[in-house]
Amino acid sequence: MKDYIRHARPHVTRNEDLIFERSSPGKCGVDLPPLDVPAVSASQLVGEEFHRQEIPGFPEVSELEVIRHFTRLSTWNYGVDTGLYPLGSCTMKYNPRINEVVARLEGLATDHPYAPAELAQGCLRILYETAQCLTEITGMDAVSLQPAAGAQGELSGILMIQACLADRGNPRKYILIPDSAHGTNPASVTTSGYEVRPLKSDAHGSIDLAELDRAMTEEVAGLMLTNPNTLGIFEIRIREIGELVHQRGGLVYMDGANMNALVGIARPAEFGVDVMHLNLHKTFTTPHGGGGPGSGPVAVRKFLEPYLPSPTVERAADGAYQLNYNRPKSIGRVRAFYGNFGMAVRALAYILANGSEGLLQTTQDAVLNANYVMRRLRDVYDLPYNDQPCMHECVLSDRRQAARGVHTGDIAKRLIDYGFHPYTTSFPLIVQGAMMIEPTESASKEELDEFIEALRAVAEEIEEDPEFVLKAPHTTRVSRLDEATAARKPILRWKG
Amino acid sequence: MRYLPNSPSDRAEMLRAIGYGSVEDLFSQIPQGIRFQGRLNLPGPLSEQEILDFFRRAASQSSREYVSLLGAGAYSHFRPAAVDAMLSRGEFFTAYTPYQAELAQGTLQAMFEFQTLMTHLTGMEVSNASLYDGSTATTEAVLMALRLARRNRVVVARTLHPEYREVMTTYVRHLRTEVVDVPYSASGQVDMGELELALKQETAAVVLQSPNFLGAIEHSGKVAELAHRSGALLIVAVTEPLSLAVIKPPSEADIVAGEAQSFGVPVAFGGPYLGFLATREKFVRQMPGRLVGQTVDTQGRRGFVLTLATREQHIRREKATSNICTNQSLCALAATIYLCLLGKEGLKALAQQNLAKAHYAAQQLQAVPGTALPFAAPCFNEFVVKVPGRAEDLLRELRREKILGGVSLGPFYPELQDHLLVCVTETVNRVTIDRMARVYDHFSNRKKAGSAARAAASQAVGQEKG
């Protein structure tokens, strides 16, 4: 076994039990200040019927143990801070530290959503300005920051389409979704009450216009597309697509997950999109946090503005910011309060740091990086749709390697041994054994070269010793985990 | 641009290596007619100092100089320093969803601990690894109950947080679910008689909040009995889960869902927050959201993985239990750290402090003539006060004392004009409570004096006219 790996080494990290296994009575990690009002007997105050004596199973540990526990746990994670994180369509880009500082400022982190508007001008201004920036970037006319994540943004958008068409006389029944779509798309459609009608992609992985023509009937409310699509390819016939849908009385929804390819390059409102969502935790650097929180603002053209979730954030003639609850056509609320405000702060900080020049350069770097990786791997891995430049991500296929019994998931696991987080495996479904790679702009040429070398080395290993690759990863704290048993006999909490 | 790691020569070299003349060539497939021309009209670019200045200015136009007695679904609690210290570790906050388990054991183990803590707290058997917030968690619980019961009618206590009810309405609209409201009784708790009546028809679920929006603790056990007798599930929504440290959890419920922002998540003007959903094991396959399970690796070592993923959108697509993908993982981590720091005794002590302070405040305010506590039910750290005059006027007086005195209930419940929902957590000290009582007192006297003067004046006018 040749030692290909020059830049990754395993290292010692402390083992760590569950916090409950370190617990011991009498320890506490917090000292409260003394009570400055008369103490009360809880059982007397609330009554025996309601009084709880103690919480079973809660740990008792010192502050030091909490710090060591979570510090050790953190060393078992790989983050964007650690290195290249090429997950497709996730846009794992650098999370600027100044964003974390400003999000924690007193007055922003501490203000209550029900504080009177006169005392919330700073927070309202941030919501307003973030929305303004997002309308400028998308070319749309209005934005709501209420949706908590992309999936909620999708739901809001579809509900607005529904409300608008209902107003016009007929909400219709179906939404068309390409077979390359992200899983949240059909799930969101179902949640809104529409039915999904899948649309087969053409030989290039793009929307098939003939199929669309057939499918776009008077019963179809709209088309939900991603552009660039989940193959990283721009829908070059997007204008015709939009025209067709509009001609037949439908509306166009765009999943904005791939905006990292478009900022400063093209604005969705200008290529026929009526409503879309953005993922602040993708394009706009708000951190992924191990799975969230995110933020999924929804952006609309003027005719859909009345349907936005309520309340909206507005600016009065005298310059004061206010919440407008008088929105009779609104689809209602999709969550309490106004949205993931903390994420808007971070996204705005990112936009301010860049300005239009920075954002354009960012997009260019993201697209250059993806093309660089694609071009330098296409002789080793199959490239299913290869006759044009990709955008911010590329999709390779494991077809050649599958002949040796090794699949995209296995290659991904072996990549871990080389010090990288895997790319996205097995998605989109329309590619056999998909390997979706999105390096983002947060990758230096050196790192990309190391990544390319790693994938080339794995391809060689597959030729020489496929078994070794199948058993990867070899250098992590745990090896492959038994997911079948985890699903058959789920253990979802510690029982002691 | 400081975030971009490539230099102009790097870029040039890369373009050369892949056979392109300029970066423009990479966008050649985009039709010219839709290429954005010119510059986006955006502020910036700004240096860090300038960014800090901008947000500092915004932060100064806030209520940070005020003491807040605002609750109603978002609670101001002290956040121990260790919480942010751990959250700020890049391995935690810059990591992705733990789909690649070997590289994410940190997140996965922490979420397993979160799930464990939430089951203990709520008296349930299984908890998920978070949802967006309390309003969507409660809504997801309703959708789950509709699927399980295969009935299309929900009975909701009117004392469920009104914004939670609005969210639920948005989500069930297309299902044409019948939503029936049950009023509250004189005690401030749900009216049992009305509830029983409402349950005479086939119902999928009863939704009850405890402590409810008016601060009152509900008899979940009795409601569970009524619900189950009629074949309905009981969903208990909890917006202030600190209450569960001294108040018995609703273990007779089928689903306990709500908001865990109180546990180490900043109030942050409404979000990001931390939805949770806990239920009985038999319902686990109908649960929305991610679940972390314990398992072993090829060497038999304990490890953790996301499990039962076939419920979720990335596999089940249009048939998924929910469309949720990104959840609130980092907030769940914050809660886990917070709960571990406080622990069994600390959380109880903190809850007792909240109880004591709220009780003290209630007593002080009640002593003011013209002020009343209209609801007799036991409360945790929130209670309703009928103010001696117009709520808006009193709130303005309190603001002069740098106190945000409570949430005005009139906009939510028209019959509760001039009532305030007052929340007293450990962050409110006695000096403030006493000051607040003095403002109430002063306000009440002025009102009395004022009405005496007005009475005298109208008498005079009457005399004039007469």
Add this chain to the structure above:
Amino acid sequence: MYPDEFQYTKDHEWLRVDEDIATIGITDHAQKELGDIVYVELPKAGDPVAASESFGTVESVKAVSEVYSPVTGEVTAVNSKLQNQPELLNSDPHGSAWLVRVRLSDPKEIAKLMSAEEYEAYIREDKAH
């Protein structure tokens, strides 16, 4: 490999008829495609089933598959072993891991199904694409 006494569907179910009762399961090909089976969702005894309509699901870690009934009728028995041992579907899909038994309401439907030979040819062709 594929029992001659069974009949097969394009969706990879098998069927064995005893008088008016049909036993239905999924084929070895299906379990291979799915991988480690973790959960099975089945109807109850007494439930109706209709030809070409889904009556349950089979789940692996990464996928869910609908199971379609080859025939119309009423469920007379459900294989309760699969609740605690879904892995039986991987080890013995044609034997102890049968899914349901159905009383046929229209025995003529059987004629539309494939024989073992036809099914084997069908999956060979399928693999080629």
